[in-house]
Amino acid sequence: xxxxxxxxxxxxxxxxxxxxxxxxxxxxxxxxxxxxxxxxxxxxxxxxxxxxxxxxxxxxxxxxxxxxxxxxxxxxxxxxxxxxxxxxxxxxxxxxxxxxxxxxxxxxxxxxxxxxxxxxxxxxxxxxxxxxxxxxxxxxxxxxxxxxxxxxxxxxxxxxxxxxxxxxxxxxxxxxxxxxxxxxxxxxxxxxxxxxxxxxxxxxxxxxxxxxxxxxxxxxxxxxxxxxxxxxxxxxxxxxxxxxxxxxxxxxxxxxxxxxxxxxxxxxxxxxxxxxxxxxxxxxxxxxxxxxxxxxxxxxxxxxxxxxxxxxxxxxxxxx
Amino acid sequence: xxxxxxxxxxxxxxxxxxxxxxxxxxxxxxxxxxxxxxxxxxxxxxxxxxxxxxxxxxxxxxxxxxxxxxxxxxxxxxxxxxxxxxxxxxxxxxxxxxxxxxxxxxxxxxxxxxxxxxxxxxxxxxxxxxxxxxxxxxxxxxxxxxxxxxxxxxxxxxxxxxxxxxxxxxxxxxxxxxxxxxxxxxxxxxxxxxxxxxxxxxxxxxxxxxxxxxxxxxxxxxxxxxxxxxxxxxxxxxxxxxxxxxxxxxxxxxxxxxxxxxxxxxxxxxxxxxxxxxxxxxxxxxxxxxxxxxxxxxxxxxxxxxxxxxxxxxxxxxxxxxxxxxxxxxxxxxxxxxxxxxxxxxxxxxxx
Numbered sequence: 001x002x003x004x005x006x007x008x009x010x011x012x013x014x015x016x017x018x019x020x021x022x023x024x025x026x027x028x029x030x031x032x033x034x035x036x037x038x039x040x041x042x043x044x045x046x047x048x049x050x051x052x053x054x055x056x057x058x059x060x061x062x063x064x065x066x067x068x069x070x071x072x073x074x075x076x077x078x079x080x081x082x083x084x085x086x087x088x089x090x091x092x093x094x095x096x097x098x099x100x101x102x103x104x105x106x107x108x109x110x111x112x113x114x115x116x117x118x119x120x121x122x123x124x125x126x127x128x129x130x131x132x133x134x135x136x137x138x139x140x141x142x143x144x145x146x147x148x149x150x151x152x153x154x155x156x157x158x159x160x161x162x163x164x165x166x167x168x169x170x171x172x173x174x175x176x177x178x179x180x181x182x183x184x185x186x187x188x189x190x191x192x193x194x195x196x197x198x199x200x201x202x203x204x205x206x207x208x209x210x211x212x213x214x215x216x217x218x219x220x221x222x223x224x225x226x227x228x229x230x231x232x233x234x235x236x237x238x239x240x241x242x243x244x245x246x247x248x249x250x251x252x253x254x255x256x257x258x259x260x261x262x263x264x265x266x267x268x269x270x271x272x273x274x275x276x277x278x279x280x281x282x283x284x285x286x287x288x289x290x291x292x293x294x295x296x297x298x299x300x301x302x303x304x305x306x307x308x309x310x311x312x313x314x315x316x317x318x319x320x
Numbered sequence: 321x322x323x324x325x326x327x328x329x330x331x332x333x334x335x336x337x338x339x340x341x342x343x344x345x346x347x348x349x350x351x352x353x354x355x356x357x358x359x360x361x362x363x364x365x366x367x368x369x370x371x372x373x374x375x376x377x378x379x380x381x382x383x384x385x386x387x388x389x390x391x392x393x394x395x396x397x398x399x400x401x402x403x404x405x406x407x408x409x410x411x412x413x414x415x416x417x418x419x420x421x422x423x424x425x426x427x428x429x430x431x432x433x434x435x436x437x438x439x440x441x442x443x444x445x446x447x448x449x450x451x452x453x454x455x456x457x458x459x460x461x462x463x464x465x466x467x468x469x470x471x472x473x474x475x476x477x478x479x480x481x482x483x484x485x486x487x488x489x490x491x492x493x494x495x496x497x498x499x500x501x502x503x504x505x506x507x508x509x510x511x512x513x514x515x516x517x518x519x520x521x522x523x524x525x526x527x528x529x530x531x532x533x534x535x536x537x538x539x540x541x542x543x544x545x546x547x548x549x550x551x552x553x554x555x556x557x558x559x560x561x562x563x564x565x566x567x568x569x570x571x572x573x574x575x576x577x578x579x580x581x582x583x584x585x586x587x588x589x590x591x592x593x594x595x596x597x598x599x600x601x602x603x604x605x606x607x608x609x610x611x612x613x614x615x616x617x618x619x620x621x622x623x624x625x626x627x628x629x630x631x632x633x634x635x636x637x638x639x640x641x642x643x644x645x646x647x648x649x650x651x652x653x654x655x656x657x658x659x660x661x662x663x664x665x666x667x668x669x670x671x672x
Contacts, residue, residue, distance in 0.1 A: 217421035223377055224416075225436045225487070226409030229401075239426050315471045316425060 001311075004319040008307070012300045017070075019296040023289050024066050033283045035083050056083055069289065079293070080286035084278075089290035092275060099173060100271035103194065103263065104256040106187055108249070111195035111202060118199070119206025123241075124233065126211060134203065141200035150193045150266035157189060171268035190267045194260055198252065202245060209241035216240070243313045247306045254302020258295025322393060323350040324527050325374070325495055330387035332366070332373050339600040343369040345551035346387070348626075351495065356521060356528040358538030358559070360574065361548035364596045367531045370548075371497045373397075374529075375414050376404040391495070410440040413488035417500040419480035423472035429483050430456070430468030436487050455486040459516060478509035482516065489520060496521070497529045502537060514540050535578055539563065547571050550597050550607040553626055557635035567629060567637040567646045569612045572653055583656070590659065606640060613659040614641060614649065614666075 036053040037044060053059045057068065072078035079089035118138070122131040156162050158169030167189045174182040213219065214237055222236040223229075259273030268274070272291055279287030311317045332344040344366040351357045359367045372378050374389050376396065389397045396407060416422040424432060433452035437443055443451065449468070456464035459482040472480055481501060488496055498517060502510035518541045521528050530542055538545050538559065546556040547570060555568040566572055573592035594611035597603050603610050605620040612619070619640050626638040639646060645666060652662040 217416060217418060218424040220377060221416065221422045221484075221487075222424070223380065224375060224409055224414045225439060226405050226407070227435065227439050228405060231439075236424055239424070243426075314426060316473050 001319055005308075008304055012297075012304065015300055016293060016296055020070065020289065020293055021066065023292045024062065024069075024285075027285050027288065028062050035283045035285065038283055039083065069286075073293075079290040082279075082287050083284045084282045084287070089286045092287065093272060093290055093294055096270055096272050096275050098175060099269050100257060100259055100264070100273065102176060102183065102187060103190055103260060103269060103271055104253060106191040107194040107198065107256070107260075108253060110191050111199035112249075114195065115199040115202030116206060118203040120210065120233075120238075122203065122207040123210035123214070131207075135207070138200035138203050141196045142204075144197070145262075146193060146197060146260075147262045147266050149196055150190075150263060153189050153193050154266070170266065173267070173269045187269075190263055190269060193266075194256075194263045202248075205248065206241060206245055209244060210237055213237045213240045243310075246313060247310060250302050250306035250309065251299070254299045255295075257298040257302075259291060322390075324353045324392060325351040325529075326388075326390040327370070327374065328388040328390070330370060330373065330389060331385070332369050332378060333384045334381065335384070336600075340384075341599045342551050342602065343383075343599055344373065345602075347546075347548070347551070347553045349546050349553060349556065351527045351529060353494065353527050354521075354525045355544070356518075356530055356542045358530045358532065358542035358545040359548055360532060360535060360538055360545060362533055362596050364550075364599065365548040366551040366599075367548050368499050371414070371499055371529060371531055375408055375412060375497065376401075377408075377414075379404070406440070409436055409488075409493070410491045411493055412495045412497065413491070413493040414497040414499065415481070415484045415488045415501050418504045419477065419484045420472060420504075422484060423480060425472055427471075428468070429470055429472055429475065433468075433483070433487050433490055436490050440491050451490065452486075455490045456483065458520070459483070459486040459489075460512075461486070476509075477505050478512060481505060481509075481513050485513075485516060485520070489524065489526070492524060493526065495527045495529070497531070499531045500533070501530075503532070503534070510537075511540075517541060535574055547574070550602060551599060552607070552638065553636075554608065554639070555635075555637045556626070557632075561632070561635050565635070565647070566650060567635065567643065568608075568639050569614055569641075569646075569649075570608050572650060572659075573611075576653065587656065606638075613663050616640075 035056060036049050036058055039052055040049045050059070057065055060068075069080060072080060077090065079093070081088055082092060118134045122134050125131050154161060154169055157164055157166045159165045159167065160169045162169065168182070168186040169189070172182070172186040174186055176183040214233075219232060219237055222232045227236070257272075259271060259276050261273035261277050263269070264271040264273035265277050272294065275287060276291035276295075278284070279291060307319070311319055327350070328348050329346050330344055330348070331342070331346050334341045334343060347366070347370055349357065349359075359370070361367045369378065373383070373385055374391075374396075376399070378385060379401065385397060387397070388395050391407070391412065396404060399407065423429065430449070430452050433455065434445070434448045437448040437451055441448075453464045453468055456467055461467050461479060461482050467475075472483075475483060485501075496517075501517065502513050505513060514537060517528065517530075520526070521541075528541075530538060532538055542559050544556070544558050545562045546553045547562070547568060548554065549570050555562065555566065555571050562571065563575070566575060570592070573590070576590040577592060579589060592611055597607055597610065603620075605618075605622050606612070606615075606624050609615045609619045622640060624638040624640045626636045629635045629637065629643050631643070637646070641649075649662050649666050652666065653659065
C-alpha cells in the first residue's frame with residue numbers, strides 16, 4: 001500500500017507538470033489577444049507596449065517564462081501575479097475557493113437527495129409509471145445545458161427579473177460567515193440548476209446498478225435466508241449498487257471544485273470557475289494557468305482518494 | 321403420518337417476450353421427514369424452478385404458479401409474503417450451485433451467518449456469533465473463529481459451500497433444498513460436500529431435496545429419486561428401483577451416459593441424442609418423443625400420464641410403452657446392447 005501511494009503521488013506531480021506545459025503552449029500557440037496590447041489603452045504607442053511586455057515578462061522566450069513560472073510554484077508556492085489587477089494569483093484563487101466549495105457541496109447534497117431515492121424507486125418499481133416518468137424526466141435533465149437551465153431558472157424564479165419572485169437571483173452571493181441566511185438564499189437556485197443533470201445521471205446510474213445487482217445470486221441467497229425485502233434491498237443490494245456511485249461522486253466533486261464555470265458565470269458567483277472565465281476573457285495567462293492547475297490538482301487528488309476508498313469499499317480490491 | 325412436504329400438480333410458468341415458458345408442468349412428489357429425495361434432470365427440466373417455488377422465491381420473478389405445496393399441513397403457496405419470509409431460511413433452507421456468487425462479496429462470512437440467525441431468532445450479537453462459529457466448526461471449517469472474520473473470496477470453493485451449508489442449517493430447518501450443490505466444485509471436493517450433507521442430514525434428521533443432473537450424486541445420498549424431463553416428473557421410485565429396474569427411456573439414457581466400473585473400460589458411453597425441448601413450444605404427445613429411440617406413431621399424439629407400474633405401485637413412470645416391453649428393453653440395454661439394435665428387436669419386432 002505504501003509503495004502504491006508513493007507511486008501515485010509521483011504520477012500526480014508528473015501530470016501537473018504536463019498540464020501546466022500544455023496550458024502554456026496552448027496560450028501561445030492559439031490566437032488570442034496580446035496581453036500587452038490589451039493593457040496599453042486606446043491608441044497605444046509601441047514603447048508603452050514594449051514596456052508593459054517587459055514588466056509582465058512577456059519579452060522573454062516561452063521556455064524562460066515557463067521556467068520562471070514553475071520555479072515560483074515549486075520554491076515559493078507562488079503562482080505569479082494577475083496581468084489584469086496585479087494581485088497574486090494564489091490569493092485570488094484562495095479568496096474564491098469558499099464560493100466554489102459552497103456551490104459544489106450544496107449541489108452534491110441536492111443531487112444525492114434527489115437522485116438516489118429516484119434511482120431506488122425506479123429500480124424496484126421497474127416499468128411502473130413512476131419509473132417511466134422519472135427516467136423520462138432524467139433524460140430531459142441530462143440533455144438540458146446548464147447555462148440554459150440557469151437562465152430559464154432566473155427568468156422564472158429570480159426575485160429581480162423572474163416571473164415569480166421566490167429566490168435570490170444572479171450576483172447576490174454572500175459569504176457564509178458574513179450572513180448565513182443570505183448565503184443559503186443566494187445559492188438555492190444555483191444548487192438546483194447545477195444539481196439537475198447530476199441528479200438525473202445518478203438516478204439512472206443507480207437504477208441500472210440496482211437492477212443488475214438484484215439479479216445476482218447473493219440476492220437470492222439473502223431472500224432464501226428469510227430476510228425482509230427491505231433489508232435485502234437496503235443492505236445487500238444497495239451495498240453493491242452504491243459502490244460504483246461513490247467513485248463517480250468522488251470524481252464529480254473533484255471536477256466541480258476546479259470551478260463550475262458555466263453555473264458560476266450565469267449566477268455571477270465569485271468562485272474559481274468565474275475566475276477562470278475572467279482570466280480567459282482578459283487574456284490573463286497567470287490566472288488561466290493558476291485555475292487550470294488547481295482544477296487539475298483537484299481532479300487528480302479526487303481520483304487518488306477514490307482509488308484508495310475503493311479498497312475499503314470492496315474487500316476484494318488490494319493495491320500493491 | 322402425512323409427509324413433511326407434499327407437492328401436488330405444481331405448475332409454474334413465466335411470461336417472456338418469446339411466449340409463455342412452462343418451466344414446471346404439473347409435478348407431484350412427497351418428501352418425508354428425515355428422508356432424501358433426489359430430483360434429477362438436464363438443465364431446463366424445471367428442477368430448480370420447482371424448488372425455488374417451494375421456497376417462495378419465484379414470487380419475485382412474476383411467475384404464474386398453480387397447484388399445492390403442502391408443508392407440514394399448510395399450503396405455503398397461499399401463505400402471505402410475511403409468513404413465507406418466516407418459513408424461508410427457518411423451516412425450509414436452500415443452498416445453491418455456485419457458492420462464490422451466492423455469498424455476498426462485500427460482507428464477512430461470519431456476518432452473513434449471524435444475519436441468518438438473527439432474522440429468525442431473537443439472539444444477542446454474542447449468542448448469534450457463538451452459534452455461527454459453532455456451525456462453521458460443524459461443517460468442518462478449520463479455525464472457525466478466525467474464519468468467521470474472512471470474506472468469501474478468501475475461502476476456497478469447497479470451504480464456501482461448507483459455509484453456505486452452515487448458513488442454511490443454522491436455524492435447524494426441517495427441509496433443506498440443495499440445488500446442484502456440488503456442480504461448481506472440484507471432483508474431490510464434491511464427495512466431501514456430499515458426505516457432509518449426508519452426515520448432517522442424519523444428525524439433524526432433516527429432510528433433503530437434492531437437485532442434480534448427476535446420477536452419481538443421487539446414488540450416493542438419496543432414498544428416492546424423481547426424474548424430471550421438460551417440466552414433468554417422468555419416473556419416480558426408490559433409489560434401488562431407479563438404478564436396477566428403470567422404466568423410462570429417458571432414465572435409461574441418463575444411466576447409460578454415465579461411466580460404470582462394472583463395465584469394460586472400452587465400452588462407449590451412449591449419449592442421449594438431440595437437445596432438451598423448448599419449454600415454450602413443447603412437442604406434442606410425449607415430450608420425450610423426438611429424442612426417444614423407441615418412439616411409435618401413437619407417442620407423438622398421446623400425452624402419457626405418470627402411472628404406477630402394475631407390479632410395483634411405489635414405482636411410477638410416464639411412458640406409453642407397455643411395462644413388459646420396457647422391462648425387456650432394459651434387460652437388453654443392461655446386457656450391453658445398443659439402443660438401435662434393441663429397437664429393431666423389441667419394438668419393431670411387434671411386441672409394442
